[in-house]
Structures are given as structure tokens and as C-alpha cells.
Amino acid sequence: MSAAAPTRVRPRHHRLSLGPWTLLLERRAVRVAALLLGLVVGLAVAGLLIGDYPLDPIAAVRALLGLGEDPLARYFVQQQRTPRVVAALVVGAALAVSGNIFTSLSANPLGSPDVIGFTTGAASGALVQIVLFDAGPAGVAAGALVGGFATAAVVYALSWRHGLSGSRLVLVGVGTSAVLQGVNNLLIVRASLTAAQTASLWLAGSFNATSWARSGPLLAVLLILLPPALALSRPLGTLVLGDDLAAGLGLRVERTRAALVAVGIALVAIATATAGPIAFVALAAPQVARRLTRTSGIGMGTAAITGAAMVLAADLVAQRLFAPTQLAVGVVTGSLGGLYLIWLLATRARRAAG
Numbered sequence: 001m002s003a004a005a006p007t008r009v010r011p012r013h014h015r016l017s018l019g020p021w022t023l024l025l026e027r028r029a030v031r032v033a034a035l036l037l038g039l040v041v042g043l044a045v046a047g048l049l050i051g052d053y054p055l056d057p058i059a060a061v062r063a064l065l066g067l068g069e070d071p072l073a074r075y076f077v078q079q080q081r082t083p084r085v086v087a088a089l090v091v092g093a094a095l096a097v098s099g100n101i102f103t104s105l106s107a108n109p110l111g112s113p114d115v116i117g118f119t120t121g122a123a124s125g126a127l128v129q130i131v132l133f134d135a136g137p138a139g140v141a142a143g144a145l146v147g148g149f150a151t152a153a154v155v156y157a158l159s160w161r162h163g164l165s166g167s168r169l170v171l172v173g174v175g176t177s178a179v180l181q182g183v184n185n186l187l188i189v190r191a192s193l194t195a196a197q198t199a200s201l202w203l204a205g206s207f208n209a210t211s212w213a214r215s216g217p218l219l220a221v222l223l224i225l226l227p228p229a230l231a232l233s234r235p236l237g238t239l240v241l242g243d244d245l246a247a248g249l250g251l252r253v254e255r256t257r258a259a260l261v262a263v264g265i266a267l268v269a270i271a272t273a274t275a276g277p278i279a280f281v282a283l284a285a286p287q288v289a290r291r292l293t294r295t296s297g298i299g300m301g302t303a304a305i306t307g308a309a310m311v312l313a314a315d316l317v318a319q320r321l322f323a324p325t326q327l328a329v330g331v332v333t334g335s336l337g338g339l340y341l342i343w344l345l346a347t348r349a350r351r352a353a354g
Contacts, residue, residue, distance in 0.1 A: 029293040029302060036292075036305040040089065043312045047085040048077055050316065052324060084210045087219055087274060088312040088329070092281060094222045094271040096289075096307020097229045099282030100300055101264035104240050105257065108166030109344060112283035113148075113268045116173025120180040121151025122269040123203065123277045127184055130199050131191040137214055141221070141273040148269035151176060152261065205276040205330025207315055218274040222267065226304070229263045233300035236260055240298075278330045280337020281307055287344070 048060045053076045055063065062068035063077035099112040106116075113119050125147020129135035135143065155176050159169040184203070188196050235256045238246045243253045268282065285307035289299050292306070311329065314336070318327040 026293065026295055026297075029295055029297075029299065032289075032292045033302050033305060036302065036309055040305060040309050040312065043309060043316065044085050044089065047088070047312065047316060048081050050320060051076060051081060079211065083212050083215060084207045084315070085312065087207050087210045087215050088315045089308040090219050090222045090226075091271045091275050091278065092285070092308040092311030093226060093304040094267040094307075095278060095281040095311070096285035096303045097226065097300060098264045098267040098271070099307075100286040100289075100298065100303040101229065101232075101236065101260050102282075103286055104236055104298060105260060106164070106166040106169050107240065108170055109287055109348075110170045110283070111166055111173075112286075113264065114277070114279055114282050115177070116170055117151050117155055117177035117180060118148050118173075118265060118268055119272055119277050119279075119282070120177045120184070122148035122265075122272040124180045124183055124187075125150070125269075126273055127187050127199055127203070130202060131187050131195045134195065137218060137273070141218055141270055144269040144273040145266065148265045148272075151180065152265050156261075201328075202276045204328035205278040205333070206318075206326075206328035207275055208326055208328070210275070215274055218270055221270050222274070225263060225267055225270070229267060230300050230304070232256070232260055232263065233298045236300075237298045276328075276330060278311065279334040280340065281310055281333055284337055284340045285310055 045057065045060075048064065049055050049057065053072060055073055055077070059068060059070070059073055060077055063070065063073040064082065066074060066078070068074055099114075102113055102116070102118070103109055103111045105111070110116075122144040125143035125145070126140045127143075128147070129139045129143035133139060155169065155173050156164070158176075159165070159172045161168065188199050188203075191199060235251060238249055238251050239253065239256055239260075241249075246256075247253050271278070286299070286303040288310075289302040289306040290296075293299055293302055311333070314332040315329045318329045318332045321327060321332075
């Protein structure tokens with residue numbers, strides 16, 4: 001009687017070798033990332049086709065490549081829709097990666113930059129440039145960077161008590177955000193009518209005025225910042241194990257944490273300067289990505305794709321929900337994100353009670 005053949009167990013991971021680096025990828029995470037990429041491509045194509053000047057896919061591709069004979073098609077695709085789609089993708093990915101960094105560092109799903117005040121601080125710095133100095137994109141970006149880093153310094157200084165507690169960081173950040181929100185309102189009230197209208201529209205978070213000339217340099221900066229942020233995913237995964245264990249594994253803890261904080265703040269500040277403060281994407285995208293992949297890892301790449309899909313989908317809804325009137329994308333993300341925040345708080349309360 002022959003022995004039964006041993007049952008082969010399918011591994012849950014893919015091993016990907018890239019020279020001296022070896023990446024271990026979970027099968028479910030790979031499938032989810034592929035599906036999300038397909039969704040992003042579909043949304044991007046829809047963004048090029050849908051509008052007051054409708055186009056079929058062939059005409060849109062020809063216009064994108066500059067081959068079409070219709071000048072209006074080339075104008076709408078190349079100068080209006082393509083920069084808007086690219087901006088939504090890049091800003092969404094940047095916000096999601098920044099949110100993933102800070103929620104992981106704080107070990108708290110509420111520790112995203114829009115909850116703990118970094119987004120509001122970046123908006124305050126940008127508003128100072130818009131209202132007081134009538135600055136252009138470069139000045140607004142510089143103001144957002146200064147405001148974001150200054151807010152982070154204040155929040156971390158007030159939260160540090162023999163170490164950093166995620167709950168304390170969230171409470172201090174919420175209070176700081178409330179103060180900065182009052183400062184923003186004061187800036188708008190004291191501004192001239194024209195500056196106040198410009199600032200109010202910008203604060204809503206919108207891609208309606210996106211163009212290559214206005215947003216191209218800021219998008220280039222975000223594209224430069226995203227690869228280092230993704231490269232820091234592995235050190236971040238080691239850092240969340242605890243400072244002592246991370247140091248024992250050879251990680252330079254303080255230097256790594258400083259690099260992560262700097263990149264995270266720069267991402268959210270430049271994203272805010274590009275389109276205004278877009279609420280709750282940094283909070284929701286990393287959590288949604290983790291629930292889809294069902295992994296406890298950092299999942300920086302999946303979070304970036306999720307954020308890009310969320311912002312692009314929200315912008316399409318903002319464009320077409322009440323067409324020809326266009327909403328600000330921040331209105332859509334804020335409405336959906338508020339519901340998500342309520343659900344997240346209720347879930348944490350039930351777990352605490354249990």
C-alpha cells in the first residue's frame with residue numbers, strides 16, 4: 001500500500017528578486033494592488049473622456065498625442081483634462097503616503113496629518129502668502145512648507161512626555177488644528193474682497209483651476225518626493241516594532257524618524273499647495289488599503305494607489321454630480337471622510353468596550 005502523496009501548501013507570498021534586494025509580497029496584496037491599478041486606469045480614462053465636450057476613446061487618444069484634427073479636442077484633452085487627472089492622481093498618492101507615515105509612526109489610525117493639524121498648518125502658511133502677499137504657486141508652496149513644519153514642531157513639542165504617545169499626539173494635534181482654523185478664518189475676514197474670495201475657493205480644495213503652468217512644478221516636486229517615501233517603507237516597518245528592537249536590528253532610529261517626518265510633512269504641504277486642503281484622504285486611504293489587503297504591514301505602495309483612486313473618483317463626482325456646476329473635490333472627500341471617521345471612532349469604541 002503506497003503512502004499518500006504529501007499535500008502541497010501554496011505559499012502566501014511572492015518572492016521578487018531585484019539584484020541585491022529581495023521583496024516578499026503577499027499574494028492578496030498583489031491581487032488588490034493590480035485591481036486598484038486597473039481602477040485607477042479606468043478612472044483616468046473616464047477623466048479624459050467625460051466633460052462638457054464629450055469625446056470617444058479614439059478621439060481622446062489622438063488628441064492626447066496631438067494627432068487629431070479637432071483643435072477643441074486637443075485643447076480640452078491636453079490643457080484641461082490631462083493636467084487635472086495627473087494632479088488628482090499625484091496629490092491623492094502623496095496624501096495617502098503621508099497619512100500612512102504618520103499613522104504608522106503614531107501607532108494610531110487617527111494620527112493622520114489632517115487630524116493632527118499638519119494639513120491645517122500648511123493651509124495657514126499658504127493662506128498668509130495668498131492673502132497678505134498675493135503670492136504665486138512658488139510662494140504658496142513655500143508658505144505651505146513653512147506652515148506644515150512649524151505646526152509639526154509645535155505639535156511634537158507639546159506631545160513629547162518621556163516619549164511620544166499616539167493618543168496624546170492626536171489630542172494635541174486636534175487642539176492645534178482648531179486654533180489654526182481660527183487663524184485661517186481671521187485671515188479671510190481681514191482680507192480684501194478679492195483675496196478673501198480666492199482664499200475661500202482655495203480652502204475648499206479643488207482641481208478646477210489646474211493647469212500645466214500653474215501646477216506642473218508642484219506636481220514635479222511631489223513626483224520627486226514619492227520615491228524616497230516609498231523607499232522608507234521598510235525602515236518604517238522596522239521602526240513600528242519599537243525603538244529598542246529597531247536599534248537592535250541596526251536601524252538608526254532618530255535619523256530614520258526625522259527623515260520620515262520630513263518627507264511626510266513635505267508631501268502633505270506640497271499637495272495642499274497644489275489643490276488646497278483635501279480632507280480625510282490621508283486618514284482613510286491607508287486604512288482602506290490595509291483592510292483590502294488584510295495585512296498588518298506598512299503597505300505604502302497599496303496606500304498610494306488607493307489614495308490616487310479615491311481623489312480621482314471624488315474629483316469625477318465633483319465635476320459631474322451637478323454639471324455644469326462643478327463642486328470642489330474637498331466637499332466630496334469631506335462628506336465621505338466624515339462618515340468614515342464616525343465609523344472608525346465607533347469601531348474603536350466598541351473594541352475598547354469589549
